[in-house]
Amino acid sequence: MFLNLESEELAFIETVKKFVAEEVLPNTRAWEEATAFPDDIWTKMGAIGLLGMTLPKEKGGIGCSTMAYVEACRELAKGDPALSMNVAAVNALCVAHFDHFATPEQCEKYLPGILKGEIKLAWGLTEPDAGSDARRVRTKAEPTDEAGKYKINGRKMFITNGGKADLIVLIARTSETELSAFLMETNQPGFKLEKRIHTVGVSASNTVQFALNDAIGWHTPCTFEQAIGLLYRGRLGIAGMAVGIAEKAYELMLEYSKGREQFNRRLCDMQSVQNMIADSAMEVEAARLLLHKGATYMDRGFHVVLESSFAKLYASETANRVTNRAIQVHGGRGMTREFLVEKLWRDAKLTEIGEGCSEIQRLVIAKQVLK
Numbered sequence: 023m024f025l026n027l028e029s030e031e032l033a034f035i036e037t038v039k040k041f042v043a044e045e046v047l048p049n050t051r052a053w054e055e056a057t058a059f060p061d062d063i064w065t066k067m068g069a070i071g072l073l074g075m076t077l078p079k080e081k082g083g084i085g086c087s088t089m090a091y092v093e094a095c096r097e098l099a100k101g102d103p104a105l106s107m108n109v110a111a112v113n114a115l116c117v118a119h120f121d122h123f124a125t126p127e128q129c130e131k132y133l134p135g136i137l138k139g140e141i142k143l144a145w146g147l148t149e150p151d152a153g154s155d156a157r158r159v160r161t162k163a164e165p166t167d168e169a170g171k172y173k174i175n176g177r178k179m180f181i182t183n184g185g186k187a188d189l190i191v192l193i194a195r196t197s198e199t200e201l202s203a204f205l206m207e208t209n210q211p212g213f214k215l216e217k218r219i220h221t222v223g224v225s226a227s228n229t230v231q232f233a234l235n236d237a238i239g240w241h242t243p244c245t246f247e248q249a250i251g252l253l254y255r256g257r258l259g260i261a262g263m264a265v266g267i268a269e270k271a272y273e274l275m276l277e278y279s280k281g282r283e284q285f286n287r288r289l290c291d292m293q294s295v296q297n298m299i300a301d302s303a304m305e306v307e308a309a310r311l312l313l314h315k316g317a318t319y320m321d322r323g324f325h326v327v328l329e330s331s332f333a334k335l336y337a338s339e340t341a342n343r344v345t346n347r348a349i350q351v352h353g354g355r356g357m358t359r360e361f362l363v364e365k366l367w368r369d370a371k372l373t374e375i376g377e378g379c380s381e382i383q384r385l386v387i388a389k390q391v392l393k
């Protein structure tokens with residue numbers, strides 16, 4: 023209903039679907055086992071435009087709409103949710119940060135390599151004592167004698183792709199009351215990887231904790247609110263990821279229920295199973311509509327605070343419910359690694375936590391509807 027893509031964007035989504043079918047889905051288990059993506063996945067994604075989706079063409083991106091961006095996240099999640107999460111964050115939080123806040127000199131130095139997948143990115147906000155309460159960030163940035171360069175000290179945790187990143191867009195405190203964002207190269211003495219964080223799902227995404235001891239960051243002039251404002255598109259990307267997970271689980275649930283018989287009947291002919299299928303069909307549809315509404319509103323220039331939280335909250339809870347039902351319909355086999363549904367169920371959990379947990383989304387919604 024809301025899906026309204028230009029012909030160039032439709033062609034882009036077809037390319038993404040082909041990429042998912044050929045390069046992503048066949049490797050998703052291996053990447054999970056390796057707890058890493060191969061490095062060349064970034065250059066392959068760069069080649070088809072996945073690393074600069076909403077970046078304007080004149081800056082080297084493909085200049086697509088938010089709708090095309092969420093559709094790409096949705097398609098990627100059907101192949102590998104962890105990859106979808108990485109791509110969502112790289113585009114909405116990192117590349118968009120360059121687009122809005124980086125200086126021409128910073129763009130010139132890094133963007134070409136980023137868009138080709140040669141410079142790998144991460145976005146660093148969360149700290150051991152600053153999660154949902156992002157304003158608690160303690161990592162401290164102090165100016166050096168060199169213009170724009172700051173000395174940064176602190177610790178970040180749960181940073182997606184942090185173990186592989188060459189460059190991190192990092193949030194740090196510049197005074198008692200102010201926070202801002204910095205570009206930090208990881209190949210420097212002050213940057214120390216402390217540990218790899220192993221998570222129950224999205225394991226290929228190389229989540230880490232790192233410490234900064236007089237690490238040098240390059241200031242991108244923006245306020246905390248401006249940097250964090252990018253999360254509205256980010257949340258739509260995570261909602262796209264959640265819808266993709268739910269769609270894939272629903273598809274696998276349908277297929278399995280048609281192929282297995284018990285009591286001389288196919289599972290799909292049993293009313294209890296049909297209830298699970300019906301509820302999933304409806305919830306997937308509703309989640310997709312909220313996603314498309316949020317993307318449409320953003321493309322029309324509205325401030326999508328409410329819509330992005332609606333989409334993320336509903337889609338992430340749908341992904342968790344539908345993957346759970348998909349396992350139920352698969353019975354014991356659903357709990358084994360021979361079937362993809364258990365992986366989708368584990369991967370789905372992240373969508374209720376990352377980029378603002380469900381409780382925070384409810385707070386945002388309540389604040390909007392009560393004002």
Ligand SMILES: Cc1cc2nc3c(=O)[nH]c(=O)nc-3n(C[C@H](O)[C@H](O)[C@H](O)COP(=O)(O)OP(=O)(O)OC[C@H]3O[C@@H](n4cnc5c(N)ncnc54)[C@H](O)[C@@H]3O)c2cc1C
Nearest residue numbers: 145146147148153154155180181182375376377378379381
């Ligand atoms: C796999 C993974 C990847 C991630 N990637 C990144 C990344 O790339 N960059 C980055 O900066 N961060 C990243 N994060 C961090 C993520 O954004 C945080 O985990 C999330 O914001 C929640 O913060 P927290 O884990 O500290 O939980 P806390 O803030 O400690 O919250 C714990 C729980 O308390 C409840 N809660 C908290 N606040 C409230 C409230 N106000 N009202 C009601 N209930 C509340 C919620 O149930 C919440 O789940 C990632 C996390 C994971 C798991």
